[in-house]
Amino acid sequence: MRFFKGRGKMDAASFQVTSKDFQELLKKFKASDDFLTFQFPNDDGYIISYFNSLVSVQQLHEQVLAVMSNQPKKVLKQLKGDIPMEDMKLTADLKDIQRLVLAGSIMIQYKQDDEMCLLIPCVHSVKRQISTPESEYTVVGSKEAFVESLDSNLNLIRNRLPTPELQSKEFRVGSISQTRVAVLYIDGVVNQQNIKTVIQRIEDIEYDTIVDISFVSQMITDNRNSMFPQLIDTERPDHLASVLSEGKIGIMLDGSPHALVGPNTIISFFSSFEDYFQIWNLGTSFRLIRLFAVLFSVLSSPLYVAVLTYHYQVIPMDLLPILISSRGVIPFPPILEAIVLEGTIELLREAAVRLPAKVGSTIGIVGGIVIGTAAVEAGFVSNVLLMLVALAALASFTVPIYQISNTIRLIRFPFLIAAQLYGLFGIALCSAFILSHLLKLTSLGSPYLDPLYPLRIHDFKDSLIRLPFSKQKKRPQFLRTENPLRIRKEAEKRNPRNDIDE
Amino acid sequence: MEVKPNETKQISPFFVFFLMPGMQIGVGILGFERIIAKEAGQDAWISVLISGLIINVLLWMCFKLLGRGPQTLDLVAIHKDLFGKWVGNAFNILFILYFIMISIILIRTYLEVIQVWMFPGVNVLMLITIILILVYNFVEGGFRVITGFCIIGLIIASPLFLLNYFPLKYAHFENLGPLLDHSFLEIMKACKKMTLNYLGFELILIYYPFIKNREKSQKWAHLGALFTMVIYVVSILVSLAYYHQDQLKDVIWATLTLWKIVDLPFIERFEYIGISVWLFMVLPNVCLGVWAASRTAKRVFGFRQKKMMVLILIIILVFCIFLDNRYRIDKFNTVSSQIGFYIVYLYLPLLFIWQSIVYKVRGHKS
Numbered sequence: 043m044r045f046f047k048g049r050g051k052m053d054a055a056s057f058q059v060t061s062k063d064f065q066e067l068l069k070k071f072k073a074s075d076d077f078l079t080f081q082f083p084n085d086d087g088y089i090i091s092y093f094n095s096l097v098s099v100q101q102l103h104e105q106v107l108a109v110m111s112n113q114p115k116k117v118l119k120q121l122k123g124d125i126p127m128e129d130m131k132l133t134a135d136l137k138d139i140q141r142l143v144l145a146g147s148i149m150i151q152y153k154q155d156d157e158m159c160l161l162i163p164c165v166h167s168v169k170r171q172i173s174t175p176e177s178e179y180t181v182v183g184s185k186e187a188f189v190e191s192l193d194s195n196l197n198l199i200r201n202r203l204p205t206p207e208l209q210s211k212e213f214r215v216g217s218i219s220q221t222r223v224a225v226l227y228i229d230g231v232v233n234q235q236n237i238k239t240v241i242q243r244i245e246d247i248e249y250d251t252i253v254d255i256s257f258v259s260q261m262i263t264d265n266r267n268s269m270f271p272q273l274i275d276t277e278r279p280d281h282l283a284s285v286l287s288e289g290k291i292g293i294m295l296d297g298s299p300h301a302l303v304g305p306n307t308i309i310s311f312f313s314s315f316e317d318y319f320q321i322w323n324l325g326t327s328f329r330l331i332r333l334f335a336v337l338f339s340v341l342s343s344p345l346y347v348a349v350l351t352y353h354y355q356v357i358p359m360d361l362l363p364i365l366i367s368s369r370g371v372i373p374f375p376p377i378l379e380a381i382v383l384e385g386t387i388e389l390l391r392e393a394a395v396r397l398p399a400k401v402g403s404t405i406g407i408v409g410g411i412v413i414g415t416a417a418v419e420a421g422f423v424s425n426v427l428l429m430l431v432a433l434a435a436l437a438s439f440t441v442p443i444y445q446i447s448n449t450i451r452l453i454r455f456p457f458l459i460a461a462q463l464y465g466l467f468g469i470a471l472c473s474a475f476i477l478s479h480l481l482k483l484t485s486l487g488s489p490y491l492d493p494l495y496p497l498r499i500h501d502f503k504d505s506l507i508r509l510p511f512s513k514q515k516k517r518p519q520f521l522r523t524e525n526p527l528r529i530r531k532e533a534e535k536r537n538p539r540n541d542i543d544e
Numbered sequence: 545m546e547v548k549p550n551e552t553k554q555i556s557p558f559f560v561f562f563l564m565p566g567m568q569i570g571v572g573i574l575g576f577e578r579i580i581a582k583e584a585g586q587d588a589w590i591s592v593l594i595s596g597l598i599i600n601v602l603l604w605m606c607f608k609l610l611g612r613g614p615q616t617l618d619l620v621a622i623h624k625d626l627f628g629k630w631v632g633n634a635f636n637i638l639f640i641l642y643f644i645m646i647s648i649i650l651i652r653t654y655l656e657v658i659q660v661w662m663f664p665g666v667n668v669l670m671l672i673t674i675i676l677i678l679v680y681n682f683v684e685g686g687f688r689v690i691t692g693f694c695i696i697g698l699i700i701a702s703p704l705f706l707l708n709y710f711p712l713k714y715a716h717f718e719n720l721g722p723l724l725d726h727s728f729l730e731i732m733k734a735c736k737k738m739t740l741n742y743l744g745f746e747l748i749l750i751y752y753p754f755i756k757n758r759e760k761s762q763k764w765a766h767l768g769a770l771f772t773m774v775i776y777v778v779s780i781l782v783s784l785a786y787y788h789q790d791q792l793k794d795v796i797w798a799t800l801t802l803w804k805i806v807d808l809p810f811i812e813r814f815e816y817i818g819i820s821v822w823l824f825m826v827l828p829n830v831c832l833g834v835w836a837a838s839r840t841a842k843r844v845f846g847f848r849q850k851k852m853m854v855l856i857l858i859i860i861l862v863f864c865i866f867l868d869n870r871y872r873i874d875k876f877n878t879v880s881s882q883i884g885f886y887i888v889y890l891y892l893p894l895l896f897i898w899q900s901i902v903y904k905v906r907g908h909k910s
Contacts, residue, residue: 352662353662353816356811356812356813356817357812358812464663464671466662467819467820467823469820470820470823470824471674471678471823474678474823477696478682478685479681481682481692481693482689491692494696494699495691495692495695496559496692497558
């Protein structure tokens with residue numbers, strides 16, 4: 043999907059102007075029925091052409107046609123001074139004409155077949171209203187989420203970080219789609235090497251249509267074959283603002299309501315933005331609960347398979363009768379039970395995503411309760427395993443980031459196979475394989491298992507535990523920022539010297 | 545041949561503290577008590593202590609060997625400096641074989657534990673192949689990845705050291721007396737038998753160039769070696785307190801058998817979990833051994849380290865096929881212990897003395 047091209051020869055997504063000259067370009071435009079051409083104000087006046095679907099008709103009437111109707115016909119250069127619009131261009135360059143007309147500009151020619159035209163941007167953009175976040179919903183905190191228009195998104199960010207150091211660099215990717223990509227960072231805080239890497243990778247993207255930021259993420263990520271996401275996406279402007287000021291880099295695409303953030307570490311698996319909205323002890327406890335949920339979700343059915351197939355001696359004596367009675371009627375070995383149940387849960391999940399809302403909840407109840415109970419009654423699966431798999435499925439959704447919950451769903455299967463092959467030892471082997479993968483993984487150059495390895499004691503303050511803001515004076519070390527201090531003033535000391543009742 | 549790797553492949557000196565136990569604590573801790581108690585009886589812990597202290601002295605000698613300057617940054621460079629190219633390379637080849645031998649012992653003994661305690665009928669060849677593929681994955685990542693694995697392995701396996709609590713409930717500390725009832729010679733014999741468990745610190749001679757701020761790492765290396773010693777001493781104290789001397793003669797894997805006593809409410813027999821988690825202590829050893837062997841081979845012959853590594857893994861596989869019963873494994877263990885003893889207790893001090901003489905002579909000359 044990604045082909046490295048020597049950079050410097052072409053800029054990002056240079057598209058070919060396929061028309062040889064102006065007449066051919068105009069003919070191609072006129073082949074579409076929504077391209078209007080007319081003369082204004084009379085048969086002798088300017089030739090005005092534009093794509094009806096892209097242009098804001100109100101601006102056209104009020105700012106352009108109103109001005110032109112009052113005056114005698116002038117040369118385009120003088121007309122440019124009269125019209126009260128910004129960023130007008132007088133050009134004969136085919137590339138510019140093609141790009142701007144297809145972005146919503148009006149083309150004005152002095153007379154027919156003239157190659158020199160005046161291009162006036164009158165863009166009519168169809169935008170979604172700013173709404174609540176879908177996947178990163180928090181109970182407290184702002185309910186604004188990004189929308190598809192890059193300009194609205196930049197507005198949301200700049201409102202939250204009103205500093206000139208917040209800089210945005212724009213590029214275009216996709217040879218046909220010419221989509222705008224913006225890279226955001228706070229100069230003076232971010233590491234310059236990271237910026238250079240990101241910009242170079244974006245410029246190296248070669249593809250025809252880029253419609254979503256996840257395409258960009260797959261193309262610029264460090265390891266394209268890894269199930270563990272190295273770039274996290276977020277749809278909340280407050281989250282993006284807060285990580286930008288930590289020293290991370292944000293990437294946004296026109297047409298996508300998510301922003302990419304990097305570099306990340308594995309702690310992003312467990313940390314949600316909501317932890318920062320609560321007192322630090324609560325935030326810490328929820329993070330630990332999430333860690334336990336992830337481990338449970340990945341290991342519960344493999345452990346069931348391993349213990350019941352090979353190591354029944356591990357089960358405590360009191361639990362043994364329950365397990366025997368529930369497993370006694372099942373004709374299948376534990377691995378088949380586990381695969382059947384996991385497969386059913388995956389089917390249910392995939393189906394639930396695509397069903398319309400009204401039918402979806404019914405299917406959830408039908409699928410979950412009825413099929414599950416029926417399976418147990420029929421003797422296909424044991425209810426212990428049913429409970430474990432359902433809990434594991436639930437636990438995999440506690441992860442705040444959607445991509446990681448997908449990873450957790452799928453990592454379970456190698457563990458299941460390993461458990462069937464070598465029992466508990468197989469689970470240990472499989473974890474060692476995954477550990478070897480994680481140790482080699484980097485996210486934009488910084489190691490993925492930070493702060494566990496390389497051991498940075500300072501970064502532990504915001505990992506599995508979250509210490510209060512007063513203790514987080516410095517930015518995370520793995521980002522290698524240029525300005526590590528976050529809080530300058532010493533917090534005023536409470537008065538500790540007073541004795542009781544003094 | 546490039547001795548110094550560039551900055552992005554180096555580790556900070558603090559991690560040497562984890563590398564030491566990571567390499568020394570392997571599979572020996574599971575069953576060393578019987579061998580030592582045979583010689584020294586209830587004073588075995590004294591010999592473990594003395595052995596650990598001697599290892600620290602040897603480690604100090606290693607640092608002295610390495611610290612003479614950029615021409616002695618690692619073992620290959622030291623040999624070249626002292627003996628010239630051809631004789632030095634002969635010694636290097638011996639060391640390559642020695643590292644391979646350590647790796648073979650580790651893997652085979654651990655797999656023997658698996659065969660005896662978990663899966664009696666398992667196909668050893670298949671299991672060895674899977675483990676060797678795993679080792680390939682780690683070593684391919686480079687020295688930083690292996691160090692990370694050592695650290696994480698220690699962290700994952702550290703709860704297992706807390707299991708020493710359970711036998712203490714049934715301990716008879718009077719087993720430890722009468723103190724110093726054995727002669728000095730017997731205690732020294734036990735020290736000799738103990739060497740196989742302390743082997744691994746000499747790898748510092750291979751990975752010394754990979755440490756940033758090398759001088760600072762000496763403190764951490766000694767602390768790491770002392771940490772290993774403490775773990776071994778605690779282990780043998782607990783075993784001596786729990787077992788009677790006659791019992792200890794017959795129990796091959798003393799520490800493992802002690803794990804049977806563990807009484808947790810939700811797990812009936814803990815040793816299965818313990819042995820599976822112990823993989824994370826054995827694998828870093830093997831990875832370091834294979835890495836050291838392939839790196840030395842690369843420095844000596846000039847071939848690519850990846851190819852050398854595959855060759856070494858195949859050699860290990862072939863050897864493990866030959867070691868297929870207890871008698872052979874035991875014999876191999878004893879032979880390796882002897883060779884390790886001679887290399888560590890004889891060759892290293894001789895090298896140290898020889899280097900001091902040579903440098904004095906050179907100093908006088910210039």
